[in-house]
Amino acid sequence: MSVGTAPEQTSAPATEQTQDTRGPLSPGWAAFLVALAGTAAALLYYDVPAGDLIKFAGYTLLAGTLPGMLIWRALRGGAGVLALDAAFGTVVGFVVELPVYLLARACGVPLAVLAWPVLTLVLFSALPGLRRHWRGSGRRLPVGVSWTVAIVMLYCVGRAMPQTFRSTGVIDPHRLGMILDFPFQFALVGLFKNGVALDVPWVEGVGLSYHWYVYPHGAAASWITGIEPEMLILRLLVVPMIAAFLLVLVALAHRLSGRWWAGALAVVLAFAGTAISPFAWDDRPMYNGVITEHFWQSPTQTYAVLLCATALYVLAGLFEPGPRRIAAWCTFAALTGVMAGAKATFMPILVCGLLLAVGVRLLRTRKLGAEAIALAITLAWFGFAQLVLYSGGAQGSTVDPLQTVKWTALGYAVLGMPDPANRYLPLVTLAATAVLAMAISWAGLAAVARRAFRWNPMVHVLLGIGLSGTVATWVFSHPGLSQGYFARSASPFLAVLSAVGLAALVPAGRKAPRRLIAGAAALGVVALVAVQFTAGRLRPPAPGTWSTLHAVAPYLLLTVILIAVAGALAVAGRRMRLDRRLTVAVMAVPFLAASIATGVIGSRGLWEPATAGHANRYPELNAVMPAGAAEAGRWLRAHSATGDLVATNSHCRFGANGCDSRDFWLAAYSERQVLVEGWSYTEPAFAAGGLWDHTLAASPFWDPALLAANDEVFYRPTAANTAAFTRAHGVRWLVAVGTTPDPARGVKAELHASPDLAQFATPRFRAGDITVYEVR
Template identity: 30%
Template sequence: MASCGVATPKHYRLATASAGRTPDLVTVAHPAPSFSSRFRAANGNGGPFLALAYLLFCAYAVSSGMSLLSVVTASLAVGIFQLFPGVLIWRLVRPQRGWLFEDLAFGFACGFALSVVIQCIAGLLGSRLLSVLLPLLVAAAILAVPRTRARVRSARREPVPAWLGAVIAVSTASAVPSVIGYFRQNLLSWSGYRAPHVDQYFQLAMSKQLQLRGPVNWPLLDNEGLYYHWFTHAWIAHVAQTSTASADEVLLRFAPIVAPFLVVLSVASLCLRLTGKALVAALGVTLTMMGGAASVWFGFASAPLNPESPTLAISVPALLAMVAVMAMRWRGEDIRLPLVLLGVFAFVAAGTKGSTTPLIIAGCALTLVAMLLWRREMAKVVAIDLAVVVAALLISMIVVFHGSSNGLVLDPAAALKSSWPSSSTRSTDIWVLLIGAVTMLFTGLSCAAFGFVALHRDSKESGRRDPVLWMLLGATIAGAAAPLVFVQPGSSQFYFRLSAIPLAATASAIGLVALWEERDARLLRLLWLAAGFGLLAWWLPKQVVPAGKLSGVQMLTVLAIGGLLLAVVPLMAAVVRAGHTAVAATIAMAVLVTGVASAVHNRTSDLPEPGPVRQETYGAIGAGQFQAARYLGKHADPDAMVMTNRHCRQLRGKVCDSRYFMVSAISGRRMLVEGWGYSPTIAAKYPKGRESITAPFGDQALLRLNDGFIARPTADAAKALWDKGVRWIYIDKSRPFAQTLAPYATPQFNNDQAQVWKLNSPRT
């Protein structure tokens, strides 16, 4: 087995003392990794490959409607006002030796946290200048103090093989199909009618709320609090405020091209920090972007990024930085203010994506149990970190969510009804639900397959006495189990599993490399055989059963074929007496290959072109409606309240899909009542399935006042609306409206699809 190159804490303290620095006290007497011998033959850092990949993504964004100036200035804004101070902060606190990838990924996590705080201040005060100046002041303060400047300058960057940079850059290509599909559906402008993805105008409305007014109110409903994980929206607002790009361009074009780089750099950085091995980093990135989970049929392969959910990928740097801080603390490395950093990253991750920090709490809890069994001297430090993360989550629940759970409810029966077998067969029979539970749990755990195999090793590094491995596996288990017991509007409970993928992939990469270093010829042959049967287990079921809704018999056929093929190789390993570790390794290899094959198939399939959109198409928005909302954004005061007569995505039907957010999203103005879908009150009252999407509005009197005035205006209604703060009126002509609102309002804009009026003061 190749040497890992470790040094005791004593040796570490002597080394730091000889360098003329006062060594920090370490928390535990555990060997700290020595990085001096790991990359002796390595040259470069792989940066040019990443730069080339990023330029290609930027070129596609420009070809899809974003101006070249906006792409350039948005990139510069992230680099100057977020990365620059963030990297300084990270280099100030991290151990002296690290990597360029780590400085970029975890420096972004620091800069992201800083941008959220700054944008809150700038938004509340309505000052664009503060968005620009405050990050530079933070950077200047760090560089102005001799001690902090010296610490930043002394932080060294270890080289890595150039091929690692190439692997990381190429792995971003797996996001290309989803970016293309997203760009095709969500345009920046158009003629005729288009049907953008349902959530994008909700995300845009939230972003403009943070840009123009700060985190004070729900922009789509009056008197509703901003109880949501809104940190990503503050980041989007900060990029828009510090560049020439609009919030529309940042959300719909820039964020999707940045997201893949944040994910791959964060995973590579965590792998390097945990092991110092380029091979682990390459495998971790590959499994994150292409491994997904076990897939014996269509549709299971996934990655921890999705342009339709901007909060998912943006949360990854803070999530993995949190793990890196814990690992360095547990290993006694020279990190500054570890508990403060841990609390900050836990808070930021929770405020960016609510499905992140709970995973780390579950991972720490499992780690504490494992350490009590195998390494009791580690139990205290793990317990302290667990307490810090729990405290950070509780603070986020108060400060960010205000006690709201966003409709997350403990309901195993409802959760299992959304599982693959139940949704495919449209059956709620108990045996179908049980199969669904087993399938969901197995696919979720399979992301960390080789991590579980590593538990067979009795080692403090990549073995069952390694607290970091237990933490990664505990988070994976939590991510796999959460969709079994929780239900949330829009099946958002599955984000727990997606958020766990980088942690699971890191665990698998660590376990696979540890196994590789202890390999023998027989094990290698078994792994190759397992890979072949894994490929067959993915391919054969979809040849027997076509894609689409399944009957109960077809579902059992799919699972039986895949399961039998997956079981062949471990049985063969057991027959030849290969040992428990080899049997587990063959299972892990076969399972992971099914996910990789599924991912490759999905990523290389032809993308469907958007079909023609007519006015009656579900979710259709006309160019005239869009233009009227844009007029509002240019002429209405940023704090002005707007009313509208459209609240439903569809034009016909008795049940209203209340996820209509276009006016607030494009204008950036707060609404009296637009769409009430996703609002905290509705989500809490109707948490199951699509209930919150089609639930009636809670204040029917307000809705009657709003719609009644636009359909039949009266002086009393005009006065009541004025007293509520309404100053502008947006009329969608596809809904009932009066031919004129005079004398109560003055016309400002009109086309064949929409009108804009300005409400007159009742006193005049």
């Protein structure tokens, strides 16, 4: 068995054919070019220089996708569909790049990471046995699938423009309004640009207990292209990941169903059809696993979901009848190994999926199969991640069921402002309603009535992933609501399962009643819109003003209407003498259409009315770092050694009430180790409090003596304390935030560093409100 051979299908024996095009271009290229042009236009509009765009595209193609594609073709035994080979090649590039870059960086020659793509291209050009993998198969994606992928790619970019790009400008003065987690991510890219020391860069001596594997990729990209980490994280790094993920989802659904249209449907469901919302005022009143806006905000999630989808594709091949190739198992082990350090939410739900598959096989046959081998590999990597990468810590996660409900729109409406009190009847009711909203898009699971579908081990794996991720969202709690990533990690694979189930209900070779299907989809959309603009039109006037019934009634009404529509379609199918399976498929269509329409219609409110000029791109936002942050940090990076230690009086996010310690700008822009900057997102900070103690942003620093000695130098400097402090800790630079107190801007008087510091350290650079001093 090779990694990517064509599957033997149990749910749909006859597979659809790809388009065979031996010429240089096929009709599907138009879709690719439209998606490429639209994505590039959006990035250029939001201040990505054309030069950076070209350099990053070249890096992605030549140092990742192309050599990775050649390796993928060698693993699978030949060329497949070009677009899918490119997507899988991109993943292979990520997997190979990680250990090569870490080794090169540890040896002090980070650009040696280029050795692997160069060596790959040379070997595949020079060796006759490998040279054939340059030749394609001539097979292309069907045109409809190509256009579906292109449109969904543009949909993702279109949603990111108002949700992420507008609030994360990459040029002054708008940089200061960026989403506050982004400097944290820049800092981690900078950490791996300059070494492989696994301590957080904003507090010296604190271990990096985090899923950090995507950041060496960012560091390698920055070294090779010269692009700043800021530009990579805010705009460029995840673009090829999203494109590859779309194509891998298509490949996974096709492998399991034999139908290309199932792949297209899986992509649409995953990106727009995660759950229904019967409300006209909010398309996400409850957490539901929607992934689109987190592609840029959480590159760890985007990187990991691509790896997981590819691992599942390889796993599906391992479950097929035929000889087992060691290359396929090695590929699965490599993918799960990188996934273990890519995002903490994926390994537990993959373990759950494989446990379900192993359990079902044991109950049916009392034997172990390939599922047990895959489970053993996954458990080994899961244990490595928990013990080594995360040091056995929980990073603030606790088992505290149903707390997630309190932080949703309907939770506010019914329960009021979140507090520790548990009113279990509304909590349970609202959580069940949220699951119902997601379950509407799982209508394709009606195929469990088919024996071939319900006993397919990949169905068990995907179902275990989906259900465990959904349940974990409501069972676990985290001060930053990170439990929502469980649902976001699971929802794409539930979409694949629903699409594959629908394909299993459509008999192979049977002409589907297209008019009836189109009518069923239209009825689902009409039902959604009708409820949204009647029972779902009014929004809660204030927190705690709605009853539980008021919140859930629109969901129940929409569900009843959809069930009635499905019943009418069943009658119509019987009169048309449709096959029973095909009738059930038609009955599932209005549920899926209503879910997809929720995502599409919900996007209408993202864009404010257009205004002229730059203001439309970057509205006024509250600053999260002091003026001059980027300039001062970059000056320090250019004029200091990578091992220099820096001290600062900036510990609290600029403009926040109280001390919000999510302050990472100095580590981000200087790429240097800071003695104490902010201390959020560290295991000691999480251990300082619980869910209701504002642990994420306002936990106390665990070494008050160190913090006091640090701040004494900036606010009450003397020759003695400056010399003693810098000598004791090996501090080489002092970065003082010397803002003038201004309550209107949220600038507190205690942040005004003393000008007397210039008597005991040498001022070397000033930008905005920041002065950089060199220790004498």
